[in-house]
Amino acid sequence: MKRLARCALLMLLTLLPLSALHAEDRLRVVATTTQAADLARVIGGARIALTALMSGGVDPHLYKPTESDIAAMNAAQLVIYSGLNLEGQFETVFEALGQRMVRVYALSEPVLQAGFILEETVGVPDPHFWFDPRNWMLAAQGLAEVLAELDAAHADFYRANATAYVAQLETLYDWARAAMTDPAIPEAKRILVTSHDAFRYFGDAFGWTVRGIQGISTVAEASVSAIQEVADLVVREGIEVIFVESSVSPATVQAVIAAAQARGATVRTGIRELYSDAMGAPDEFGGTYVEMIVHNVVTILQSFGYAVPPLPESLALDLPETFQAR
Ligand SMILES: [Zn+2]
Structure with a gap:
C-alpha cells in the first residue's frame, strides 16, 4: 500500500511542469509549519521566494499535504520542515522529493546533533523542540548554512541575519526565563x-x-x-x-x-x-x-x-x- 502510494506520487511529481524552475533568481523555498515559515522569512528575507504550507491554527501532526502543496515542493529548491515526525503525513512526499534531488532540510537536525532533543519514551523523540529558544537559535544557524550552501553568492547575508536573530532570541529567552521564574x-x-x-x-x-x-x-x-x-x-x-x-x-x-x-x-x-x-x-x-x-x-x-x-x-x-x- 505504502509503495503504491509512493509510485503514484512519483508519477505525479514527474508529470508536473518544470517550466517554473527558472522564473526568477530568488531561491524557491517551501516551509511546512508556521514556525518554519517564520524562520525562513527571518533568515532568507527578500532573497527567497517562500511558500508556506500550513496556516495559523493548523495541527501539523494531522496535516496532509494537498496536491498544490506537492506541486510547490516539487518546484522548490529547498523544502524546510520541523522534523522528528511532527509532520507525520509528509514522509512519503519527502522520500519522493529526495529522489528528485530537491533539498529537504529538517530544522530539528542541528538540535538533534547537539543532543538537546528530549525523548517521550526511549527512542521516541519529542518533536516540539522549538519551544526552547536556545534550540531555535541552533535551527536559525542551521538554516542559514543551508541557504548559504544553496546560494553561495549571498552566504554573508544569510549568516548575518542568523547572527542578528540569535541575539534577539537570547534577549527573548532571558526575559521569558526571568518572567516565568519570578520569586x-x-x-x-x-x-x-x-x-x-x-x-x-x-x-x-x-x-x-x-x-x-x-x-x-x-x-x-x-x-x-x-x-x-x-x-x-x-x-x-x-x-x-x-x-x-x-x-x-x-x-x-x-x-x-x-x-x-x-x-x-x-x-x-x-x-x-x-x-x-x-x-x-x-x-x-x-x-x-x-x-x-x-x-x-x-x-x-x-x-x-x-x-x-x-x-x-x-x-x-x-x-x-x-x-x-x-
Ligand atoms: Zn504537537
Missing part, C-alpha cells in the same frame, strides 16, 4: 497543564513542570483514563488554570475541568489559548516566533494573576492592549 510565583505552583504534550521544552527552558492531557502527538485521542489522571493532578495540586492550545480541540481540556469541578476543584481555562504546534495568523499578535513565545508567557502569567515584567525595548514589540501588565 512571586511559588515554585510548587509552576505547573502548566495543556491539551497535549507540546510544552516540555518550554517547561525545561523556563523552569515549569508541564503536563499534557494527550501525549506528544494529537493523532491518538485522549483516553478516559488520561483525562481522569490529569483531573486527579489538578485536584491534588490545586491547579487553578489549565490551557487550551489553538491547534487542538478544547474538548479534552473541558473534560478535565468538568471532572475536576465535579470533585469540588476550582479550575478554569486560561484567558487566551496558547500557541503550541501552530503560531497565530500573520496579522495577529503571535504570528511570529518571538511574538508566539511572548504571547504564551504573558497569557500564562495573566491567567494565574501574576505580574508581567516589561518587555526589552530591543525586541521592538507592540503588545496588544489586553496584554499590558496589570
Whole structure:
C-alpha cells in the first residue's frame, strides 16, 4: 500500500511542469509549519521566494499535504520542515522529493546533533523542540548554512541575519526565563497543564513542570483514563488554570475541568489559548516566533494573576492592549 502510494506520487511529481524552475533568481523555498515559515522569512528575507504550507491554527501532526502543496515542493529548491515526525503525513512526499534531488532540510537536525532533543519514551523523540529558544537559535544557524550552501553568492547575508536573530532570541529567552521564574510565583505552583504534550521544552527552558492531557502527538485521542489522571493532578495540586492550545480541540481540556469541578476543584481555562504546534495568523499578535513565545508567557502569567515584567525595548514589540501588565 505504502509503495503504491509512493509510485503514484512519483508519477505525479514527474508529470508536473518544470517550466517554473527558472522564473526568477530568488531561491524557491517551501516551509511546512508556521514556525518554519517564520524562520525562513527571518533568515532568507527578500532573497527567497517562500511558500508556506500550513496556516495559523493548523495541527501539523494531522496535516496532509494537498496536491498544490506537492506541486510547490516539487518546484522548490529547498523544502524546510520541523522534523522528528511532527509532520507525520509528509514522509512519503519527502522520500519522493529526495529522489528528485530537491533539498529537504529538517530544522530539528542541528538540535538533534547537539543532543538537546528530549525523548517521550526511549527512542521516541519529542518533536516540539522549538519551544526552547536556545534550540531555535541552533535551527536559525542551521538554516542559514543551508541557504548559504544553496546560494553561495549571498552566504554573508544569510549568516548575518542568523547572527542578528540569535541575539534577539537570547534577549527573548532571558526575559521569558526571568518572567516565568519570578520569586512571586511559588515554585510548587509552576505547573502548566495543556491539551497535549507540546510544552516540555518550554517547561525545561523556563523552569515549569508541564503536563499534557494527550501525549506528544494529537493523532491518538485522549483516553478516559488520561483525562481522569490529569483531573486527579489538578485536584491534588490545586491547579487553578489549565490551557487550551489553538491547534487542538478544547474538548479534552473541558473534560478535565468538568471532572475536576465535579470533585469540588476550582479550575478554569486560561484567558487566551496558547500557541503550541501552530503560531497565530500573520496579522495577529503571535504570528511570529518571538511574538508566539511572548504571547504564551504573558497569557500564562495573566491567567494565574501574576505580574508581567516589561518587555526589552530591543525586541521592538507592540503588545496588544489586553496584554499590558496589570
Ligand atoms: Zn504537537
